[in-house]
Amino acid sequence: MIRNLWNDLDGTFFPESALDYMPADRLREVQLQRLRAVTTLAYERVALFRERMDAKGVKPADVQKLDDVRLLPFATKADLRDTYPYGLFAVPMSEVVRLHASSGTTGKPIVVGYTAEDMEVWKQVIMRTLYSAGYSRGDVVQNMFGYGLFTGGLGLHSGIEGIGATVIPISGGNSERQIMVMKDFGVTAVSCTPSYFIHLIEVAGKLGIDFKRDLKVKRGVFGAEPWTDQMRQYIETASGIKAYDIYGLSEIIGPGVAAECVCQTGLHVFEDHFLVEIVDPKTLEPVPDGEEGELVLTTLSKQAMPVIRYRTRDITAIEARPCACGRSIRRIRRISRRSDDMFIIRGVNVFPSQIETALLKTEANLPHYQIVLTRKSGLDRMEVRVEVTGGMLSDRLSEMEGLQRRFAHSIDQITNLHADVTLVQPGTIPRSEGKAKRVLDQRNDSV
Amino acid sequence: MKIRQISVFLENRPGRLSALCRILAEAGVNLSTLTLAETGEFGLLRLITPDPDKARQVIEQAGYAATATEVVALQVPDRPGGLASVLRVLEENKISVEYMYAFAMRAGGDAVMVFRFDDMDRAISVLQAAGVSVFKSVDLFGA
Numbered sequence: 001m002i003r004n005l006w007n008d009l010d011g012t013f014f015p016e017s018a019l020d021y022m023p024a025d026r027l028r029e030v031q032l033q034r035l036r037a038v039t040t041l042a043y044e045r046v047a048l049f050r051e052r053m054d055a056k057g058v059k060p061a062d063v064q065k066l067d068d069v070r071l072l073p074f075a076t077k078a079d080l081r082d083t084y085p086y087g088l089f090a091v092p093m094s095e096v097v098r099l100h101a102s103s104g105t106t107g108k109p110i111v112v113g114y115t116a117e118d119m120e121v122w123k124q125v126i127m128r129t130l131y132s133a134g135y136s137r138g139d140v141v142q143n144m145f146g147y148g149l150f151t152g153g154l155g156l157h158s159g160i161e162g163i164g165a166t167v168i169p170i171s172g173g174n175s176e177r178q179i180m181v182m183k184d185f186g187v188t189a190v191s192c193t194p195s196y197f198i199h200l201i202e203v204a205g206k207l208g209i210d211f212k213r214d215l216k217v218k219r220g221v222f223g224a225e226p227w228t229d230q231m232r233q234y235i236e237t238a239s240g241i242k243a244y245d246i247y248g249l250s251e252i253i254g255p256g257v258a259a260e261c262v263c264q265t266g267l268h269v270f271e272d273h274f275l276v277e278i279v280d281p282k283t284l285e286p287v288p289d290g291e292e293g294e295l296v297l298t299t300l301s302k303q304a305m306p307v308i309r310y311r312t313r314d315i316t317a318i319e320a321r322p323c324a325c326g327r328s329i330r331r332i333r334r335i336s337r338r339s340d341d342m343f344i345i346r347g348v349n350v351f352p353s354q355i356e357t358a359l360l361k362t363e364a365n366l367p368h369y370q371i372v373l374t375r376k377s378g379l380d381r382m383e384v385r386v387e388v389t390g391g392m393l394s395d396r397l398s399e400m401e402g403l404q405r406r407f408a409h410s411i412d413q414i415t416n417l418h419a420d421v422t423l424v425q426p427g428t429i430p431r432s433e434g435k436a437k438r439v440l441d442q443r444n445d446s447v
Numbered sequence: 448m449k450i451r452q453i454s455v456f457l458e459n460r461p462g463r464l465s466a467l468c469r470i471l472a473e474a475g476v477n478l479s480t481l482t483l484a485e486t487g488e489f490g491l492l493r494l495i496t497p498d499p500d501k502a503r504q505v506i507e508q509a510g511y512a513a514t515a516t517e518v519v520a521l522q523v524p525d526r527p528g529g530l531a532s533v534l535r536v537l538e539e540n541k542i543s544v545e546y547m548y549a550f551a552m553r554a555g556g557d558a559v560m561v562f563r564f565d566d567m568d569r570a571i572s573v574l575q576a577a578g579v580s581v582f583k584s585v586d587l588f589g590a
Contacts, residue, residue, distance in 0.1 A: 306559040388456045388489075390507065395454035395563065396545060397484045397491055423489050425458050427510045 012322060013164075017131045018123055019272050020327040027328060030272050034300035036063050039072065044149055044304045045090035048083060049073075055285070069275060070286065074309045077110065085111040088305050096304050101149040102250040103393065106432060109149070113304040114189025121301050125256035125270045126159020132261040132268065132325075133221050133244040135166035135189055135275060142182055144192035145224065146347065147171040151254025152224050156191050159256070172196060172347075175203040183209060186216050187236070193347055194222040194231050195443070201238045209352045212240035219397070221246045223255060225344040226335050228444050232264075236334050245334055251310055252297050258332055266319045266331030273301045276332065277309070278318050281339035289320040294339045295332065313340045341439050345373060350415050352438040355384060358410035362403070363392055370429045374441040383420045386412060387429055448571045449517035450584045451499040452561065455492040456512040459485055467492065467511065474505040479587065480561065482548035495520075495550070495561060498589035516563065519571060520550060520587060522580035523558045530560070536577040542570045552583070
């Protein structure tokens with residue numbers, strides 16, 4: 001079934017969403033024009049991009065067609081870290097109206113900046129995100145993404161106001177209060193991480209509140225962490241709302257890179273602002289549409305911090321077939337996993353290397369370890385299992401308990417997260433091909 | 448004066464202790480005494496054997512984490528107040544007992560107990576000065 005063009009809610013026209021339906025050839029023209037402009041901007045203003053392009057012998061003028069993006073060098077999270085804080089900015093600070101930051105791998109965060117124009121684009125893509133999921137003026141939206149340096153809270157906020165809905169800027173935490181507000185304020189739509197919403201369903205149950213009977217919530221956009229179709233089914237069945245997947249990352253803009261429409265069959269990328277490539281994470285060669293690979297994104301309109309060919313490490317595939325909603329912008333599949341071993345717990349990005357650094361602070365010879373992630377009632381738990389060696393062993397229990405505490409303390413200092421440290425016997429952590437599997441994510445085994 | 452104790456790390460799960468004891472039995476290691484100190488999650492098995500080097504080797508080869516520590520074995524009079532008299536010597540000299548446990552065998556009708564002190568050398572000298580018998584390894588295990 002092809003829905004009416006430019007028509008998210010029957011009979012309503014949203015001008016911002018019109019771009020979602022742009023004829024494909026026109027969209028490619030816009031993309032090429034913007035790709036050439038952003039490549040020139042990055043080359044002229046950002047030393048890192050200029051040096052990399054010079055090293056490859058590529059000039060901005062070499063970008064003649066969209067596929068020429070493949071001539072350009074890749075960028076990674078390490079580049080943002082190495083140029084901390086403002087090294088990738090392409091405008092003077094007097095043009096930057098907003099800074100956000102996300103967790104880095106070595107304790108220093110990654111800093112991103114926005115011009116006033118970038119802020120407007122960000123608002124627009126969030127508005128398109130919300131319209132895709134059926135939000136509109138009249139909705140009362142409880143925004144439970146964290147406000148602050150994290151892009152989630154304030155990112156969603158501007159778009160919710162942008163569509164003329166009522167925003168409740170409640171941020172995360174204090175679950176019982178969230179439920180009270182949801183009920184008393186007549187909330188009709190929500191935004192948060194999927195695991196937090198599952199937690200809220202449980203909390204509501206304990207408070208004797210039935211989502212379907214006592215609350216007016218009809219829809220939610222969920223993101224900032226990978227989730228599964230089983231989790232969606234649970235959310236929709238248990239709470240009676242429609243749950244939509246949204247995707248974004250601070251390095252590119254924050255939320256607002258891609259979003260599901262009401263068909264719930266993949267996330268439409270706002271291609272007029274973000275150029276999508278899917279590459280083989282090992283060879284870095286492009287893979288055909290429909291095949292899985294690493295998502296690589298180029299910002300097409302960002303002024304403050306243009307990013308060329310950013311390796312997201314997220315594994316997905318392009319879904320090139322037209323969507324029943326009629327949007328011409330292409331879809332990516334739900335993010336299934338990552339090409340590195342980063343994991344996200346309680347909204348915080350964690351690399352096993354951070355846990356490794358923490359363990360090394362306490363024990364000079366890195367012990368075998370494994371990170372086990374579990375979920376109970378929507379709350380994530382991180383357990384770090386450490387194999388005890390003869391060198392770490394004491395005949396005194398108090399010293400062994402002290403060792404456990406020191407491990408937990410260093411992990412807390414580096415990641416700002418609590419970990420339950422378990423000491424285990426040597427050889428009990430399974431090794432595949434001689435190398436221990438560092439992260440055991442059991443969170444999706446249950447909801 | 449000091450004897451060597453082997454400590455082994457064990458997860459607090461059914462079968463872990465018996466598995467280790469089986470390994471030692473198969474290797475012909477004789478256990479003179481042992482004790483298990485545990486938290487909810489893990490335990491430390493401390494054992495005394497006539498041949499601690501062999502025991503440690505067998506245990507480590509079986510994949511366990513083990514460490515050797517020095518402890519002392521004291522002759523404790525087998526009568527009411529016997530242990531109290533030994534502890535009083537330590538208390539008067541401000542020496543702390545980290546842990547202690549009993550030996551399975553007896554010496555001349557008296558009990559033998561294994562002690563770990565915060566200051567092992569000073570403990571030995573004050574105990575000997577107070578007339579407490581401190582066993583040598585050879586006293587306990589023969590040659």
